[in-house]
Amino acid sequence: MSDAKPWRVLAINPGSTSTKVGLFEGEGCVFSENVAHAADRLAAFPTISDQLPYRRDAILAMLSNHGVELSSIDAFVGRGGGLMSLPGGTYAVCGTMLGHARAGANGVQHPAQLGPQLAHEFAEAAGGRPAFVVNPPDTDELCDAARMTGVRGVYRNVHLHALNLKETAIRHAASLGRAYEDCDFVVCHLGGGVSISAHRHGRMIDGNDIVGGDGPMAPTRCGGMPVAGILDWLDAGHTVAEARALCMKTGGFVDLVGTSDAREVIALAEGGSAAAARAWDAMIYQVCKEIGAMAAVLGGRVDGILLGGGMAFDQGLVNAISTRCGWIAPVAAYPGEFELEAMAAGARRVLSGVEEARTYTGVPVFRGFAED
Structure with a gap:
């Protein structure tokens, strides 16, 4: 794809009591908004993933207020969460990723699990547009020496911003x-x-x-x-x-x-x-x-x-x-932070052909050394 087109990308970053949403056209931000969620409503859901319809509808209402149709958007990108360790990059949302995000496969329960799910929901509603996550918290590019501890079978993990x-x-x-x-x-x-x-x-x-x-x-x-x-x-x-x-x-x-x-x-x-x-x-x-x-x-x-x-x-x-x-x-x-901008930039790199979307396999980057 040519990088001349000013791609329209919706970036979605779920937090504990709100979801940050930004619409980008080219490198410019059309608008960004913090969609607040009632704490008592969130508390009523048994799991984080059960919040999906509630948060989705709140975001759709906000987009409607801005006069934005999902069909006008080229790609959707969500904050990644609940995933197994993976190298950095931009990943296409797939069935394996969705299953891991819903369950919180890495054992860490965090609202970021909703990022891939929301991006997928909106992308499907827009007629099958691309959905991505970019450099999720489970990005793991550690060198081998950084993984070691002084106890056999106990290794350093990495969870970072x-x-x-x-x-x-x-x-x-x-x-x-x-x-x-x-x-x-x-x-x-x-x-x-x-x-x-x-x-x-x-x-x-x-x-x-x-x-x-x-x-x-x-x-x-x-x-x-x-x-x-x-x-x-x-x-x-x-x-x-x-x-x-x-x-x-x-x-x-x-x-x-x-x-x-x-x-x-x-x-x-x-x-x-x-x-x-x-x-x-x-x-x-x-x-x-x-x-x-x-x-x-x-x-x-x-x-x-x-x-x-x-x-x-x-x-x-x-x-x-x-x-x-x-x-x-x-x-x-x-x-501050550039999380919405970073997500939109990762999607643009793929849409423009500068970067190839990675495939999420669900296989952790590190599963121990051969001698373990």
Whole structure:
């Protein structure tokens, strides 16, 4: 296909209480909107996938208000979720992917599971248009050394903000007049979860598992913990379910300060709260330490340290990271996220023939080493 056509792409990113939707024409955004969902309605559904008709109808109503017909859209792209590990890229939605998304085949229940399902529903309603996912959270391009632990049969997994991490890297490479595949970056997403990743020539070869208690602490996540300390914590009467919750919902700022809002933590610290100041400074310390580790993975050859996510709006945080890590490579901030834009860009690359859509097989990227 020619890349001259200004393809119209609808990007869909389901979140916990809303679904972000953006309509793109060419590289321009026609509009984007956060479609809110009533918490009591969502709570009434037994599973995340059961929310599909409710969210679908809410999005259709929003599109109708904008005067948008599904038939006017060339492709639909949803945030991926619930999938088995896979290399990065743009994937055509298929039956295997839909089955895995509905069930949450990877064991992680997250609203992103609805992304492939919604994209498929709209694509079918539009007359069989293409439906895609782009760099889902289960993107796994780890090198073998990054997978190893000191326990036989226990390996490091990776769950990262792959979509935003890769888009940030692509944009920064372009700003340097270079291709992402020709650069080496340390890329960070600093939001409700914190992802720190090493990108070598277009592949994300190392990074932390944001759902597995790995890497720096985050607003709702405990980050890496000493194993013996967790065992003592469990022996003191806590449950395994509580320990798992620390990894995604109740750890980090929530446990240490009582809020998941980084802005509140900063305000409390500035107001004299020693606990808030310690938590904020410790998170930045841990982020910087992980950046240093990723720079070592890249052999010290780093073209840039890139900071994205909502916390990158805080200039104090950016300055603190620049002070500690600027000797490694220039630090550049890309506050917020480019997830809708990244999804639309991935679909355009396939529609234009620049990139070939990948096929989702459902077979994990890594299933152990031959000697296991």
